[in-house]
Amino acid sequence: MKRKITLKDIARELDVSISTVSKALKNSREISKDTKDKVKAFAKLYSYKPNIIALSLKQRRTKNIGVIIPDIVHHFFTTVFRGIELYADAKGYNVIACVSDESFDKEVINMELLANGSIDGFIMALSAETQLKNDVNHLKEITNQGMPLVLFDRITDEIICDKVILNDFEASYGAVKKLIDNGRKRIALITTESYFNVSEKRAQGYYKALKDHDLELDEDLILRLPYQFENETKSETFFKSNKIDAVLCVNEIFAVRAMKTAQKNGLKIPEDISFIGFTDGILSKLATPTLTSLAQHGEKMGKMAAKMLIEKIERDDDAAVEETFRTEIIEATLIERESTIN
Amino acid sequence: MKRKITLKDIARELDVSISTVSKALKNSREISKDTKDKVKAFAKLYSYKPNIIALSLKQRRTKNIGVIIPDIVHHFFTTVFRGIELYADAKGYNVIACVSDESFDKEVINMELLANGSIDGFIMALSAETQLKNDVNHLKEITNQGMPLVLFDRITDEIICDKVILNDFEASYGAVKKLIDNGRKRIALITTESYFNVSEKRAQGYYKALKDHDLELDEDLILRLPYQFENETKSETFFKSNKIDAVLCVNEIFAVRAMKTAQKNGLKIPEDISFIGFTDGILSKLATPTLTSLAQHGEKMGKMAAKMLIEKIERDDDAAVEETFRTEIIEATLIERESTIN
DNA sequence: TTGTAGGCGTTATCAC
DNA sequence: GTGATAACGCCTACAA
Numbered sequence: 001m002k003r004k005i006t007l008k009d010i011a012r013e014l015d016v017s018i019s020t021v022s023k024a025l026k027n028s029r030e031i032s033k034d035t036k037d038k039v040k041a042f043a044k045l046y047s048y049k050p051n052i053i054a055l056s057l058k059q060r061r062t063k064n065i066g067v068i069i070p071d072i073v074h075h076f077f078t079t080v081f082r083g084i085e086l087y088a089d090a091k092g093y094n095v096i097a098c099v100s101d102e103s104f105d106k107e108v109i110n111m112e113l114l115a116n117g118s119i120d121g122f123i124m125a126l127s128a129e130t131q132l133k134n135d136v137n138h139l140k141e142i143t144n145q146g147m148p149l150v151l152f153d154r155i156t157d158e159i160i161c162d163k164v165i166l167n168d169f170e171a172s173y174g175a176v177k178k179l180i181d182n183g184r185k186r187i188a189l190i191t192t193e194s195y196f197n198v199s200e201k202r203a204q205g206y207y208k209a210l211k212d213h214d215l216e217l218d219e220d221l222i223l224r225l226p227y228q229f230e231n232e233t234k235s236e237t238f239f240k241s242n243k244i245d246a247v248l249c250v251n252e253i254f255a256v257r258a259m260k261t262a263q264k265n266g267l268k269i270p271e272d273i274s275f276i277g278f279t280d281g282i283l284s285k286l287a288t289p290t291l292t293s294l295a296q297h298g299e300k301m302g303k304m305a306a307k308m309l310i311e312k313i314e315r316d317d318d319a320a321v322e323e324t325f326r327t328e329i330i331e332a333t334l335i336e337r338e339s340t341i342n
Numbered sequence: 343m344k345r346k347i348t349l350k351d352i353a354r355e356l357d358v359s360i361s362t363v364s365k366a367l368k369n370s371r372e373i374s375k376d377t378k379d380k381v382k383a384f385a386k387l388y389s390y391k392p393n394i395i396a397l398s399l400k401q402r403r404t405k406n407i408g409v410i411i412p413d414i415v416h417h418f419f420t421t422v423f424r425g426i427e428l429y430a431d432a433k434g435y436n437v438i439a440c441v442s443d444e445s446f447d448k449e450v451i452n453m454e455l456l457a458n459g460s461i462d463g464f465i466m467a468l469s470a471e472t473q474l475k476n477d478v479n480h481l482k483e484i485t486n487q488g489m490p491l492v493l494f495d496r497i498t499d500e501i502i503c504d505k506v507i508l509n510d511f512e513a514s515y516g517a518v519k520k521l522i523d524n525g526r527k528r529i530a531l532i533t534t535e536s537y538f539n540v541s542e543k544r545a546q547g548y549y550k551a552l553k554d555h556d557l558e559l560d561e562d563l564i565l566r567l568p569y570q571f572e573n574e575t576k577s578e579t580f581f582k583s584n585k586i587d588a589v590l591c592v593n594e595i596f597a598v599r600a601m602k603t604a605q606k607n608g609l610k611i612p613e614d615i616s617f618i619g620f621t622d623g624i625l626s627k628l629a630t631p632t633l634t635s636l637a638q639h640g641e642k643m644g645k646m647a648a649k650m651l652i653e654k655i656e657r658d659d660d661a662a663v664e665e666t667f668r669t670e671i672i673e674a675t676l677i678e679r680e681s682t683i684n
Numbered sequence: 685t686t687g688t689a690g691g692c693g694t695t696a697t698c699a700c
Numbered sequence: 701g702t703g704a705t706a707a708c709g710c711c712t713a714c715a716a
Contacts, residue, residue, distance in 0.1 A: 002488035003402075004459070006709055017687045022711060032685060047483075051459040053398045054709035057692050060345075062395065064438070064460075072424050073624075075415075082414050085441050089452070094460065096406070097439040099427050110431070117346070117393040117693090118406075118436065141389075146344035256628045263630075282415075286598045288605075288630035348693055359703040364695065374701060396693035399708050459709090 005046045014042060056117075065309060066114040068098045068107060068124040070154065075252070075281035076298050077125065080152060083302020084123055091310050093120075102227070104129035108138045115141075120313045121148035123305045126156060128194055128227060134158070148312040150305045153198060162308045163327040164301050168198050171294050171332035172205025175248055175276045178334065180213045182341050184246035184274060188221040190235070190258055191250045199250050202278065206248055225254060235261045246274040246340075253279075256287045259339065275339040278332075289338035301330050347388045356384060398459075407651060408456040410440045410449060410466040412496065417594070417623035418640050419467065422494060425644020426465055433652050435462075444569070446471035450480045457483075462655045463490035465647045468498060470536055470569060476500070490654040492647045495540060504650045505669040506643050510540050513636050513674035514547025517590055517618045520676065522555045524683050526588035526616060530563040532577070532600055533592045541592050544620065548590060567596060577603045588616040595621075598629045601681065617681040620674075631680035643672050 007025075011018045016035065024031045024039035025048075031039075042048075056062045067084055069077045085095050096119055100107035107127045114122070122142065130136065131154060139159045143149055152164040179187050189206045192199045203222075210217055223238045239262050247262075249255035255277025259269060267273045269289050277284060280295035308328065336342055349367075353360045358377065366373045366381035367390075373381075384390075398404045409426055411419045427437050438461055442449035449469045456464070464484065472478065473496060481501045485491055494506040521529050531548050534541045545564075552559055565580045581604050589604075591597035597619025601611060609615045611631050619626060622637035650670065678684055 001462075001490070004487065007711095008709070018710085019688075019712080020686055023686090026711090030685065035685080049454070049458040051399075051709050053395060053404065053459045054692090055711085056395045057393075057399050057694095057708090058710055060343075060692070072414075072420055072427070073417075078414055078420055081439075082441065085414070085439065089440070089448075094438050094440070094456070096436050097423075097427065098431070098436070099424065106431075112391070114436065116391040117395040120343075145346065148343070253624065253628075260628065260630065282595065283625065283628060286595075286602065286625060286629065288602065349695095350693075360693090361695080361704075362702055365702085368695090372701060377701080393693050396708090397695085399692090399710095400694055400696095402708070 004051070005048050006051065007048075010039065010042055010046075010048060014038060061313075062118060062120055063092060064094045064096050064119045065306070065313075066096045066098065066111075066119040066122045066124075068100055068110055068122065070100050070102045070125055070127045072097075072099050074279075075283070076153075076279045076296055079281075079296075079298030080125075080302035080305070083299035083304075084306045085302075086299070087303040087306035088310070091306075093306075093310065100127040100130075102128040104133060104135070111138050111142060115145065115147060121150070121309045123150045123152065123302075123309055125152050126154040128196070131156070131195055131197065148309055150309045150312075152301055152305045154196060156197070160325055162305075162312065162325050164305045164308065165327065165329055166198070166296050166301070167329050167331050168201035169205040169208075171278075171334075172202040172248065173209045174205075175294060175334060176206050176209035177213070179246040179248070179274055179276065179340070180209065180215065182246075182274065185215065186218075186221065186242070186244050187215070187246040187248065188223065188238075188242070188244045189248050189250075190223045190225060190254045193224040193226045202248075202250050232257065232261050236265070239265050239267070244273060247276070249275065249277040251279050252277040252281050252283045252291060252293055255291055255293070255339075256283050259287060259289070259291070269339050270341050274341065276334075280333075280335050284335070284337070287339075292337045292340040293335055294332040295335050296332055297330050304328050304330065346393070347390050348393065349390075352381065352384055352388075352390060356380060403655075404460060404462055405434060406436045406438050406461045407648070407655075408438045408440065408453075408461040408464045408466075410442055410452055410464065412442050412444045412467055412469045414439075414441050416621075417625070418495075418621045418638055421623075421638075421640030422467075422644040422647070425641035425646075426648045427644075428641070429645040429648035430652070433648075435648075435652065442469040442472075444470040446475055446477070453480050453484060457487070457489060463492070463651045465492045465494065465651055467494050468496040470538065473498070473537055473539065490651055492651045492654075494643055494647045496538060498539070502667055504647075504654065504667050506647045506650065507669065507671055508540070508638050508643070509671050509673050510543035511547040511550075513620075513676075514544040514590065515551045516547075517636060517676060518548050518551035519555070521588040521590070521616055521618065521682070522551065522557065524588075524616065527557065528560075528563065528584070528586050529557070529588040529590065530565065530580075530584070530586045531590050531592075532565045532567060532596045535566040535568045544590075544592050574599065574603050578607070581607050581609070586615060589618070591617065591619040593621050594619040594623050594625045594633060594635055597633055597635070597681075598625050601629060601631070601633070611681050612683050616683065618676075622675075622677050626677070626679065629681075634679045634682040635677055636674040637677050638674055639672050646670050646672065 010021045024036045098110040149161045277293045280293040284291040284293040352363045366378045440452040491503045619635045622635040626633040626635040
């Protein structure tokens with residue numbers, strides 16, 4: 001790659017010192033108008049741009065933020081990422097994106113790699129494996145180093161840092177209540193097989209709503225599926241062997257697949273059975289029937305996370321200020337469509 | 343942020359010189375085993391990691407690649423991104439991701455920002471606005487500086503660089519031929535309103551297939567929709583006022599929306615009307631009926647782009663080698679589902 | 685008004 | 701075996 005022009009080059013050409021060039025370009029009034037004009041003209045001509053790496057080294061600030069998400073193909077994470085990118089971009093930050101692919105090791109390696117000076121702070125959601133092992137020493141190390149960290153969605157109580165989450169419990173509670181109000185009695189829950197704090201909270205909301213409305217909790221009405229499932233036999237049996245008149249799903253993919261299975265088994269939606277899913281993505285809008293779902297406002301969440309992180313990064317200047325952490329809660333919105341009765 | 347430990351710190355603590363520490367950590371045999379052990383132990387204890395920014399400055403190589411995509415919410419770009427990230431990660435590169443949001447200005451600004459030393463090369467797909475204006479001076483500047491660039495999908499002939507594309511023309515031709523072979527006569531095309539090189543190529547394939555099979559090209563059977571469309575009236579009229587027995591759509595979102603509209607108008611899929619869409623995403627798999635679609639193999643495309651870029655970056659070392667550029671073509675695969683007759 | 689020197693963290697070269 | 705020095709590109713306090 002051709003070397004880009006540097007202050008040194010300009011100085012040599014114009015026969016002045018490097019610092020004169022530097023000051024001239026910054027419009028310092030130490031420098032005579034004459035020299036400034038000369039330098040600026042030359043710089044413009046050769047389209048001089050300061051080298052960002054050198055600046056980063058000097059200022060110990062990269063204007064990069066690291067984002068680690070478990071998966072980029074899931075609509076929710078994509079929208080969060082978009083929110084982060086939008087906000088960061090507006091504030092002059094770049095986003096270095098890593099996908100942990102739900103793997104603990106990849107998460108650890110990526111974090112270590114980025115933590116060595118490439119970025120000013122992290123935004124992340126824990127991988128499935130990390131939540132399973134409940135091993136967050138890599139996060140502890142990062143925060144101990146004083147690197148700002150914002151966790152979103154898949155969080156952990158083990159780490160004290162800024163967090164952004166959905167009101168999962170309440171959202172789930174509200175959705176189930178809605179189903180009950182519509183007269184549904186046999187309400188199923190389709191959730192993830194492996195442990196996620198969010199699935200857990202959503203399950204809690206489901207339990208509580210049933211209990212508060214004197215509906216019995218029937219373990220048979222809870223179906224746990226692998227996160228990436230291809231095979232529908234399990235859910236087929238589920239619908240065949242249970243009388244179910246409503247379903248809450250922890251994500252829209254589960255919901256749409258379940259709707260297809262239910263329909264295949266002759267059930268009419270929403271007459272015989274209603275569906276509500278989390279994540280109001282394109283799938284919810286284009287499914288047949290369209291799916292009533294809980295919008296997670298991923299973009300808003302991402303913006304919020306980026307805002308919190310950047311504030312922390314920039315506040316770090318005043319080392320004096322007492323460090324405080326907060327947890328912001330984004331409220332889910334129920335978007336009613338054809339899969340439930342209005 | 344707490345300062346991380348540096349060579350200097352270790353040198354001071356151990357009362358040796360900085361260069362001794364540096365060499366010791368690199369296991370240079372200039373250094374005595376004694377000193378090496380001492381230094382390594384200390385480094386490990388304080389978990390010393392070389393500062394990447396300093397290394398980048400010295401080596402004039404960042405191990406970062408910049409990726410600019412028009413949009414992250416579209417499934418295709420997401421999968422390409424995933425492919426890039428996977429390959430880059432495996433090769434020890436980080437990915438700085440920018441979303442141009444289909445905006446020319448954002449594309450230009452982001453490129454300029456990244457070009458000043460943050461990255462070793464670019465992978466990108468042109469924004470809608472850029473394709474419309476056909477102004478690619480910002481790309482020219484980048485390549486003139488000798489910065490490696492790989493374009494994918496939304497490319498331009500104005501720039502000579504490595505490229506990765508789909509065999510859009512042939513894929514489209516094949517899909518239409520398939521419909522014709524199934525006995526369809528009134529085949530519509532639903533494409534984008536604004537200009538994209540890919541849409542254009544797909545349209546060409548459509549024209550050619552009709553022509554080769556003695557079917558007349560009927561302009562009424564071509565529907566051009568805005569890239570992000572919410573309103574279905576245009577397509578409703580389209581289906582009402584034309585007798586159509588098959589549709590090719592340039593993306594799966596258009597296809598699924600069109601299927602819904604057609605169904606609403608009483609058409610049976612695939613008996614009365616068949617559908618084929620580009621992009622074999624989750625939508626194609628979960629639509630009702632499931633959509634026959636042309637898999638674009640985004641992940642493969644991303645990996646290929648990353649491979650080409652990294653090869654270029656690492657070959658740049660030998661300045662002597664003659665520079666050559668290539669265009670790799672990924673072949674689309676037709677995935678047959680319920681929306682066409684087998 | 686301009687220039688010199690030191691430093692950000694690292695490595696490579698050369699001297700001791 | 702070890703250390704001093706220069707360099708990557710930039711900035712800034714201080715000297716001239």
